[in-house]
Amino acid sequence: MSSSESARIEVIPDRRTAGWDLLWSELSVLFRRRRTWAMLAAVALIPILLAIAVRLSTSTLAAGEGPPFLSRVTQNGLFVGFTSMVVAIPLFLPLTIGVVAGDTIAGEAGQGTLRYLLVAPAGRVRLLLVKYAGAAAFCLAAALILTVAGLLIGAALFPVGPVTLLSGDVISVPEALLRSLLVAAYVSLSLLGLSAIGLFISTLTDVPVGAMAATVVVSVVAQILDILPQLAWLHPWLFSHYWLGFADLLRQPLDWASFGTNAVVQLCYIVIFGALAYSRFATKNIQS
């Protein structure tokens, strides 16, 4: 054995890197998946279908009929994006977030790749952070794609011009585009709390579908609680309570109040469920 002992290697590790590679890898794996693209394509379909339906229908809507802003779509294509946001945020966007956030840890566990990431070693905390960042990037991508698809189809099918805001003021087209981006930012922010809940649920199981379904159920339950007047005290603390608050971004002067409150509530959810996910995952036995 002496010969092999003299030959024994000391592995001098390469220099410790900052570790951003795992984040890029996560984003590239997430956004190269066909499932992700299918969901984003479905998100883009919402404004397209909505605009086509409005264009084809002959009857003109009375103001206030249908979802907010719908009656304005025919006069100004820029309202397609806002209307579709209202339509998508209660169910469709939470559904896609449920799939992505519920899949974060449970998906890796279910397919066995979690053990190899941890043995690499990715580090449990780092993996959680990277997974959360991936889910947040998806929220942003979904909101942006919905906005851009809305703008494009709106411009294609309807006249585009200065926008009359809820407050009655009129803003220019570039200003309206800026507001659209603000709305997209507001909506992605709104989904961060649910993403944190999904991440936590995902650490509880090795069955990704279970975590996805549970996350979607949580978002539906929150919205049901939000309409029960008996629970009024709870409403300001529900992560879904401010989901439709982006209408405040369509007033002149810009009203940042709901943006700020929303940010605080979402942050609370991120901290609480991030901590729960950490405490669950840091010592979890990886049996998959």
Next chain:
Amino acid sequence: MTVPAADFAIVTEGLTKRFGQQTAVNSIDLAVPSGSVFGFLGPNGSGKTTSIRMFLGLVQPTSGTVRVLGERMPDRLHTVLPRVGALVEGPAFYPYLSGIDNLRRYDSADRYASSRSRSARIDSALERVGLGNAAQKKVHAYSLGMKQRLGIANALLRPRELLVLDEPTNGLDPQGTREVRSLVGALAAEGTTVFVSSHLLSEVAQMCTHAAVMSAGNIVAQGTLAELRGVDTARVRVLTPDADLAVETLRHLGLAAERSHMDGTATWVLAPVRDEVAEPETIASALQSAGVRIRAFSVEEPSLEERFVALTGEGFDVVQ
């Protein structure tokens, strides 16, 4: 063993894992010498994979300690694991990514792996396991053996001080099995300690220098392969129609001969060899001059399989 404690790649003390009532790993004391090729033997469900998961910090021990490359696990996981390559309970990959992209993914998780050398390291790992031609194929189109090879490539992404391979030849074709064996030999020659779990005795017998045998969560034997075989229990086997005469002759030579089973019209006579009369030709000529008709004659090293069965029991049923 004479090697000082620092020269062990893996040392466990009283390592135990319980799942509810069941004790999957029961207070094992394992010592894997650095530079060895260490076979970890045991029937299905004996606790091999559970032990390996504890070595790698995937599973928290119920009690006891593990040191890997001299450091406590799982506390020192971040400095230990970059020096360890592992295959745990079969390979696992992202089916929708190509082989090369899967390795890229795992390599990017290791903070000590430089991204500049990544492509070169991945290529050479793929070459080493013979997957160079299938690198661009999606993993869902890989065969079982190809996945197994890719799993081994993942363990070889960087030079390692320790390789932990859980059933590395599972699903491999004969060429693949032979390549893994020679790969393990080459890695050991480079100085890597290789820890291989297996329930294939012949595999362990062919590539390992040391081994431990697990049974129902306990280590029932460990040491060098020679120690495990029991060096001084080689046996004479004689197939003869003159069984009584053969037994008598062998006993004259001082061997504790016994009749074993019949084989056609002849009988097997067995006798453990003692060193002073171990020469096969001496025994053969003694038998012949006594007029024993010999149909078959051999002096055999005891097989590891016999030891294994003796240590772990004959039963086919999983014990727990």
